[in-house]
Amino acid sequence: MQTNLLSKVTNDKSIPMSDSIDHPQLCQWLKAVAETRDKRAFTHLFAFFAPKIQRISRRKFPNDAQANEVVQETMSNVWRKAHLFDADKGAATTWVYTVMRNVSFDMLRKIKGNKEDNLSDDIWPIAESLQAEDSSFEDHLENKQLLNVIENLPEAQQQVVKGFYLMEMSQEQLATHLNLPLGTIKSRLRLALAKLKVQLGEKHD
Amino acid sequence: MIKHHPTFELIQSYVNGDLPASLSAGISIHAEMCPKCQQHISQLTEQIAAVSFEEDSFDIEYFEESSFEENSFEQLAEAGDFKLNIDEMVSNITQSKDITQVVSSTEKCISFNNKKYTLPRALNNMQLDKPVNIGKLSRARIQLSENEIHTSLLKINPGGGVPQHTHNGFELTLLLDGSFHDEQGEYHKGDFIMLDGSHQHNPVSDQGCLCFTVANGALHFTQGINKLLNPIGSFIY
Ligand SMILES: [Zn+2]
Numbered sequence: 109m110q111t112n113l114l115s116k117v118t119n120d121k122s123i124p125m126s127d128s129i130d131h132p133q134l135c136q137w138l139k140a141v142a143e144t145r146d147k148r149a150f151t152h153l154f155a156f157f158a159p160k161i162q163r164i165s166r167r168k169f170p171n172d173a174q175a176n177e178v179v180q181e182t183m184s185n186v187w188r189k190a191h192l193f194d195a196d197k198g199a200a201t202t203w204v205y206t207v208m209r210n211v212s213f214d215m216l217r218k219i220k221g222n223k224e225d226n227l228s229d230d231i232w233p234i235a236e237s238l239q240a241e242d243s244s245f246e247d248h249l250e251n252k253q254l255l256n257v258i259e260n261l262p263e264a265q266q267q268v269v270k271g272f273y274l275m276e277m278s279q280e281q282l283a284t285h286l287n288l289p290l291g292t293i294k295s296r297l298r299l300a301l302a303k304l305k306v307q308l309g310e311k312h313d
Numbered sequence: 314m315i316k317h318h319p320t321f322e323l324i325q326s327y328v329n330g331d332l333p334a335s336l337s338a339g340i341s342i343h344a345e346m347c348p349k350c351q352q353h354i355s356q357l358t359e360q361i362a363a364v365s366f367e368e369d370s371f372d373i374e375y376f377e378e379s380s381f382e383e384n385s386f387e388q389l390a391e392a393g394d395f396k397l398n399i400d401e402m403v404s405n406i407t408q409s410k411d412i413t414q415v416v417s418s419t420e421k422c423i424s425f426n427n428k429k430y431t432l433p434r435a436l437n438n439m440q441l442d443k444p445v446n447i448g449k450l451s452r453a454r455i456q457l458s459e460n461e462i463h464t465s466l467l468k469i470n471p472g473g474g475v476p477q478h479t480h481n482g483f484e485l486t487l488l489l490d491g492s493f494h495d496e497q498g499e500y501h502k503g504d505f506i507m508l509d510g511s512h513q514h515n516p517v518s519d520q521g522c523l524c525f526t527v528a529n530g531a532l533h534f535t536q537g538i539n540k541l542l543n544p545i546g547s548f549i550y
Contacts, residue, residue, distance in 0.1 A: 185413070
């Protein structure tokens, strides 16, 4: 089970640029669209994602009209399916990416094979495509070595790690509880996990 | 115990949406039965998504504006060589009051010789032909219009097998139910077996099995009398 933690850390670290994306802000906009059909929040989402979707689609589709259709379809789905986004299961970028990927896939089938069978949501079901990776940490509880390592973290990181893993609080709950911005919680958690990885060392990998 | 998994390259193409529907469905079905691959897929999706939507220069400029100004979209449009009419698209999209409900699509079943199988979700909206039989094999073609790629459900009845053969292209066999064995060993439910033209094999199923198969070239039978079967090689896969 130890490797579980380590693979999580590895995964966490292997998204080098994700710090440059304001994930909590994207989540908030998506929630606002889902809960109050907030057009302003949607406009922000559109401004963030649409140019990127267009750029990605231009590489996949022979002409700009088709790339623009992917933008239109993907963003329509974001508007209509926002309530299916679950922030606990993954980042907003991951969710929008899967929506875009599915739209492109069905469109390419239509263009190449003349088939309008819309298979993508069966192949990659949106609602469940992102399985929670935070599988239980219970086994680690028994691991004194891990606990010792946690005890050696700076106090601020300890609070977050213990709350998140040992008490199974969400990052949002921790933010409220500790009266800190969500971004701070996330970066402390990231730092702490990076340290844990170093201290638990290669012997587990 | 599942022992055979799709390669990293295949999983990556699957996440990117670059594989044909037939192979995508194969990986989807395997992942449903294989938590290990499911987790790889989740992680890879997260990483690819993050990289795809990384900031670039004009977005960062936009993002750092704390206050939201009406004309910022126009600037954005110019900066990014973005020929979409954002205001119009946004207002068109947000006019819609529709909310997409997830309908759990009804399960699809198929019967081979009176044995009924519930098919994996990935096949729910695929068009299935009626099974045709040859000896101890029954095959139902799945109509995906992918040119030289043929996708099928293949039922091997107890004691049946596919004669020694090679492939012109690739051949995916995904075990949906039961087991079979060939010269390499025993295969079980969930195993994802990808072979190319360099392999020869002769799968036999003692108890019978149901497979999802994808192949992009007709089988080529290699042994003795079986060579006579070559004209029907394309029947099986
Ligand atoms: Zn697997």
